[in-house]
């Protein structure tokens with residue numbers, strides 16, 4: 001079955017009693033996205049989202065946020081949320097991290113994905129922070145990007161979550177949901193970040209990642225979103241959604 005015919009099937013499921021297919025609402029604009037985010041903000045407390053546990057473990061501390069993000073790459077937030085506090089109980093500064101044997105760090109973060117490689121990356125970052133930044137995590141995206149192993153997602157997360165400075169951290173949830181809403185029409189997270197920087201009002205940038213990741217983990221899930229439980233359902237254009245619950 002082609003994607004187009006699946007979409008027709010999904011449309012039919014939304015047909016009213018008169019059998020007529022309801023038209024999808026229009027794509028989100030900056031204004032409707034703002035209203036949606038305010039609505040999600042009110043709902044977020046009721047979600048049991050793994051990302052919220054991870055953010056709590058990082059305590060908005062720049063070093064913990066940076067290292068927590070490295071741990072979370074290609075790893076479920078549930079796993080990272082357990083491993084990160086174990087690691088920070090051993091060391092929560094670059095100096096302390098370098099004073100501990102790599103094998104002990106590996107044991108602390110296991111079963112985080114690529115745990116051996118990540119310990120090497122973390123130690124390289126710690127050395128770099130001490131040599132070039134006086135042991136402090138920089139608060140600018142361009143400076144963070146000079147650290148080996150730090151990409152745009154991590155750099156944006158550190159400036160927004162730990163320093164409360166403007167940035168838009170785009171991961172798979174943010175990329176997918178922004179496109180389902182029609183707020184952007186992009187193929188990659190990098191394109192999504194650039195497009196969001198143009199269309200999303202700055203006052204929403206800092207909270208955008210945390211809200212959408214938690215929403216994506218619990219309601220607007222990747223393969224089959226829970227549209228029947230979603231407070232945004234009446235207004236959501238559901239672009240690209242071929243199956244929902």
Ligand code: SF4
Pocket residue numbers: 180219220221225226227230231232233234236237238241244
């Ligand atoms: S769960 Fe469904 S209705 Fe809600 S935002 Fe996602 S695609 Fe739209």
